[in-house]
Amino acid sequence: MALAIVLVLLVVGSVLFHYLSPWYFTPIASNWDSIDETVTITFWVTGFVFVVVNLFMAYCVLRYRYRKGKLAHYEPENKKLELALILATTVGVVAMLAPGLFAWAKFIEVPKDATVFEVVARQWNFNYRFPGKDGVLGTVDAKYVSDENPFGINPDDPSGQDDVLIASPELHLPLGKPVKLELRSIDVLHDFTVPQFRAKMNMVPGLVTYVWFRPTRTGTFDSFCEQLCGIAHFAMRGKVAVEEESAFQAWLSSYPTYAQSKARVAGDAAAGKALFAVCTACQGAQAEGNPSLNAPKLSGQAPWYLKRQLKNFKDGARGTHEKDVFGKMMAPMAATLTDEAAIDNVVAYIRTLPDNPAPTTVNGNAKNGQDPYVTCAACHGAGGQGIQATNAPRLKGMSDWYMVTQLKNFQHGVRGTNPHDPYGRQMTSMAAILVDDQATSDLVAYIDTLR
């Protein structure tokens, strides 16, 4: 009796949940309505079976429950009934499969006028590459990949020279135009997913896979990795902004071509020395940092990281949060560096300064910090040496009190929440694993042992 009622309640509850709960597909933003339609058909067919079979079972449980002295009906089989059920099931299966196969045929057939570009995945970021004026993506190979050439473009291939390189997880797409994404991975399996587009495909190292769609509404969407790719899998995010063609072109033209990025001259340390004079007041003459002025040690830090942060301060991607007191002090200082060349020069100068480990100031239990550092090591390296490929700066021998401040900033959304600071955003996900201040101190105390 109770079981029959519960079965009915479960059926009714499931159907109500389906209709009433706020959790369902995000509003679609691509041409793949046919996928949603197939889902709807599948829901009707399977929902019908679910309701009918379960209600019938509930009826049987109630109607044919044990009664003393009663015998069950004796009927070994009923071929007609079984054949009828097989037939009905087959009809239902065909009703779901046929529209599905048609949708799939469209899914794998890329329209000829589709704009082709490339999504490059690596642990744990997406980058993008658009063909330049020649409309052809240059050839690539894993053997060319380096910190200077993260896309692995063949330097001798003329068609690759004008490729536009977007070394940022944020992608812009023109509205209403079919796009073909050629998907490539530098290291492990990844997947480029935007829930609103419905379409997705894995990236496989050694292969180029593809997926296509046509964005049908403007907006900014989150993109994800949906194929397990290692420790920071959950932090592998990006953004896709769908906008009008003109805005898209403007965005695209703000990025350098491969030739331009190759041609960039190294910074001039001598020129940088003059620029750095302003900085010495806080950072110290050797860029060794000064805790009392909240200036971290810079010497020995990776140039690419210093450059990125200086740009962030200058462009308002960092040091704008109201609670970021010291960041707000840094922003106007960075603004004094008038252009990219100036930044390069300063960074080049800092590179020439002697690298002595910063004194340790943090009290914590290094032993307890060892466990969570396994996660940090995935990007920053087991020795805390920093890895450019994972966008992770050096930690070992750097100012420990500064790491504590920054981890807290990440935890409290003071840093990394600016939409133009995608790598900071990753750190907010990571810093959140430290449940309290003690855990933070312990972790940094462990980092202090990496010398």
Next chain:
Amino acid sequence: MTYALIFLSGLMAIVMWWLVRQTVNVKPWTEQRSVEIMQGDGGLSLPSVKVGLGVFLAVATSLFALLISAYHMRMMGEDWTKLPVPRVLWLNSAVLILASVAMQRTRAAARQGQLERVKSGLIASGVLSFSFLAGQLWAWQQMDAAGYFVAANPAYAFFYLLTAVHGLHLLGGLWVWCKTTAKVLRGVEVGKVRLSVELCTVYWHYLLVVWLVLFAVLLHTHT
């Protein structure tokens, strides 16, 4: 996966055919006397060990079919190079054929109850089988000496892998051979080892066929 699929469909077809034959046209709810079906109740008229060996050979075939499938799929990679098949493999193949022949003769002798011929046959096939294994190791050494290391190219890696898996199967067989030979040398009557000898014979023939197929695969991709 084509090779694995072809093998499995073949095998599944046999299993299905046998099972359907057991099941079609039977109305199981009809009460029957058990005596009528005493003979034809579906049990195979073979000793269980033989059936067991048959099932095991099916499993082993699945393993080798999958290895060959993987070999062919991997072969499509651009980095695949020609495999310099060591000449000694021809000699090894001949030795393994002789081992199989010796087993066959041992089986005939066991059927006729001739203990001495069983003894000599078993020893001959065992010695030949160990020579085969030694020859395979020699082939490995040649490969290694010529610089074809296991990690250098997938073609070499597969060569080592396929020969190793086959060799391990043969070693497993030799374990049974040891036990059987020990019994024979202790002078037990032929009837007690006949089944073991038969099983060994089947297994040796099977491994010979597997080896010839593997060798053909290695040769085929040589050119």
Next chain:
Amino acid sequence: MTSITHDESAYVPPAEVEEPELYHPKSFVGKYIWSQDAKVIAVQYAITAIGVGLVALVLSGIMRLQLGFPHAFSFINPSNYLQFVTMHGMIMVIYLLTALFLGGFGNYLIPLMVGARDMVFPYVNMVSYWVYLFAVLLLMASFFVPGGPTGSGWTLYPPQAILPGTPGANWGIVLMLVSLAFFIIGFTMGGLNYVVTVLQARTRGMTMMRLPLTVWGIFMATILALLAFPALFVSAIMMTLDQTLGTSFFMPALVSQGQHLNYNGGSPILFQHLFWFFGHPEVYIVALPAFGIVSDLIAVHARKNIFGYRMMVWAILAIGGLSFVVWAHHMYVSGMNPYFGFFFATTTLIIAIPTALKVYNWVLTLWRGNIHLTVPMLFAIGFVFTFINGGLTGLFLGNVPVDIPLSGTMFVVAHFHMVMAVSPVLVVFGAIYHWYPKITGRMLNDTLGKFHFWVTFLGTYAIYYPMHYLGFLGVPRRYYAMGTTVFVPESAQSLNEAITIAALIVGAIQVVFLYNLIWSYFKGKPAGPNPWRATTLEWQTPHTPPKHGNFGATLPAVYRWAYDYSVPGAAEDFIPQNQPPGKKAKGLEQALDASDLGAQKLDGAGTPKPIGS
């Protein structure tokens, strides 16, 4: 349809079968440790599997804590979260469910149900268990090696499984692969036994079509496992070589964290093909025994023959055959040749037809039955409900374009837990409540059992049904934390909290079950030989629990199929399989006499009263 011959003269006394050479252990160690008795091996398998399953259950609880209350627990970080995910999945699928259904139930039930004294190769059977135990210990050892167990997900996809950036990429993954290889070797030994025992050791009169569906399910699952596990074996060996010797079977040229590695040209997709060539049949390796067992539970407790026995057998055969040609439906978004999608979507949806037929027949067995809502029956009906839900969501993921938005999301997690975790586990519980009286001679406590059922059934549904909708929303699986996104509403987090609470309750309540198992072993109500009044041979043994050799001096002869329930005109509502024709008027007592001339008669076991109603 009912044609029963009434031929009094047809009775043939069972032949005096020569007592087979059985290994008769003398000491405790020989009897319970190095045992060659399939029943003892079954219990060894079951205890090991359930023990390691409890570890995996705890791991899942930790995972749920993180998902429900992210960043509240300092002992969970992204690295060990992935290790917990991986170990939970692998343990549950391979080391618990596969081992429990085949090694546990297979060992216990096959010889008893086909009327054999033991497995045909008892020694090999014993070795099978010890190899399995060794595999389990190897796997557990990976918790204690530097770097911990592998965190590459239970699918172990290369390249990431053996690269830094994934936890346990050195020791953990190698131990996992070696452990799997040993598991497969051990399983193959057991599997040979199950198949050959069903083929060779059936007692007189036990035709294939008189086998209970439990045996059919386990038999077919074993065949699948024997043929599919080599694929895992091959991929495990090849990946071990990639990891240790630096071969490039699966490893393409790649740059890991800025380091060029010495790999070239390997194909990660090749691994996926091999893995799923095993992985999909694996689903049925777990499901088919569950299908078989639940068929028998429903028939016994509804006092009705299983509806459409022949169709049920053929459905098992069809599912088994088809399960080898659907594997790539796990790879729709893998980047394989997209044209495969057409083929695999079609085969996948075709396999739904025999599966649906089985569901219909279970429900039709209840129809016009005389349903005793005993604890095993509750679990069986709970299984049917859960399985319908999980099977239907499979149609979403099997249909290629529908899979595209849902793959890699919590929908997949919800689906396979519904169909491959909760459903078989409900059957495991039902089966334990059903056969425990035979195994120990005592009934499990009914009240505790019902409590266990209701919490488990409703709780698991509360966990997994709403989880599908997180998947629709686009919440990815294997995410340590969702963080902030534009499209996932805050309410999704409260849903996650609710799911976690349900999961913790369900997990904790299993203690009641364990308590019941232990308490009833000492204090349970004595069961008698056939408490459920069932027809199959395991209930007709002269001793409960059955002794080594199962059937006393003579093996039973079988005269009918396993489903003679509520036969019109019979004195009882069941006729044991070994009851000769014409004797049915006298019921069980006569059957016992007939089947076991030499054995002592059971005390007061004439016609046991039905238990539970």
